[in-house]
Amino acid sequence: MLRAGETACLANATGICPIRRRHVVLAALVSLCLVIASDLRAAEASFVLIVHVSTPERELDRAFVADAFLKKRTRWPDGQVVRPVDQRRDSAVRRHFTADVLKRSVEAVRNYWQQRIFSGRDVPPPEVEGDAGVIRYVQENPGAIGYVMAAPTAPGVRAVGLK
16 A cells, blocks of 8 residues: 555566666766766865975966976066976876876876977976975975975975966
């Protein structure tokens, strides 16, 4: 006997009502979408730009940062020399930074620099080991810019925004 508001459900061979199965599938799809969206947000925030404390900028344009790391721009707006520093090619933070800011793969950037070196035009930014290496480089070099996994608390460097 059905109560008010209930509908009859003829279970199939699995023992689950087709209407309930749709709800379960829909809930699973929504959950999957939320997980993917969360992972994408995490990937977006997977690096922090840092600069030498003497650099006056508080927020940097993504195109300026890309040009600085590809050495298409060599000076800050105040005239100081830009000194970019990269992490090792196999680091996760470099992959995230390169994809997000340079809009290329690490391998594509490597090929870019091989062509620049071969033609005698320039050399790539120095590569250092890990966040500690980047922080040390930025501390020691006015005009330096790098990226790390988390905002540093070390003296001589500060995080900047990316727009």
